[in-house]
Amino acid sequence: MSITPPPTYSPPKQEATALTGVVSDLKQALAEVTKTNTTIVPEVAKKHFNVENPAPVNVFNYTGAVFDDDEEEYEYADYLPSFPELTLPPLGDIPFTDRGHFADAKKANLYAEAAAQGGSVKHYTPVLGVEFKGVSLKQLSKQALDDLALLIAERGVVVFRKQDDLSIEDQLAIGAHWGPLHLHATTGVPRKAGLEHVHVVYADKGARPDATAFAKLELYHSDVTYELQPPGPTLLRNLVTPDLGGDTIFSSGAAVYSSLSPYFQKYLESLSAVHSGHEQAKGARSAGQHVRREPIETVHPLVRVHPVTGIKSVFFNAGFARRIVGVPKAESDNVMRFLNEQFAVNHDFTWRVKWEKDDVVIWDNRVVNHSALFDFWPERRHAVRVTPHGERPESVESYEARTGLKAKDWADERYKALGVAKPSLGGGVGKKERGFKD
């Protein structure tokens, strides 16, 4: 891959001139408003921004609503997004058994097969991230895929580099091994027929980021959590990757849970949140796209337990969670804001993936949130996602009653494995001032 160094930015003359025109007209309009006490600013907006005939802007569709369709020879034209006018019935109960239950605790099959292929494996942060190089996903046995399901549950996100031998059918088959595949209600599916279970992620020069649509903090999400059975391990393969940017940041809900006081952990364990698909459907409709399944709202526990690892995770995301049930709005708003900030600002809970062409990243949507970075415009980014359903999220109380086991705290387990005591929060009383060591 060739890396183009970032250009030195100097504003194009034409833009500068246009902006100067807007500023001068605004100044004149504001002077007029002051003089006459009338509103003239919209006239300026009409003149410069064509507000009477605005271009359609889909503020909800962060994967881009306007597509560059002028290249007939585009290699991945079959996988460009399309919006078939299907009508899908509501989703009911979907049978699901996590394949991680069938894994070897040490992932012996997976590591043996990776070694037999001559590949390498590297772990990244204490909480997240494993990278496989020189390992072909499509050659892994069913037993190795079971081990991989457990590895993803434990490590949140796993990257397989350079999967250029993986067809979309192979990707679908791996996803289907882990769970029944999700059909998305709104986002694009490939133009090629028969790939309705594939979710297309696509942006190009026609999809300029709209900074007025989302704050960066609002971009952290777990996929389609409004569904009754949101996804488990989810596979995204990048077909076209920008030379610069387009990374994805993952952040661990297990680490967020572990970082909180036992009092706050208990409080969150007692609560549920409403997750909504309505805004996504509204966004699709406003962009003129067909909504294939009517949107729903679903209540999920705010702390869920992974069915295989028994680890507790904060299951909250700004993308779809709308309110905490049974608490005053001010409390709900502030707790949601706090939780979302914890995902975003604790860099030690995150891992940032730099994509290369044909990389496949697999994350467990039950235990991590993620945020794409839309810093690559006007370059193209094109990826295809396969999204198996998981179980209906289970609260701590329900998990412990069902299994007779105690749900686990990720940090407790980590320090136990290290053979050292978990650092105490202490009483916070009588502490000495500590200066910043730099």
Ligand SMILES: [Fe+2]
């Ligand atoms: Fe996503």
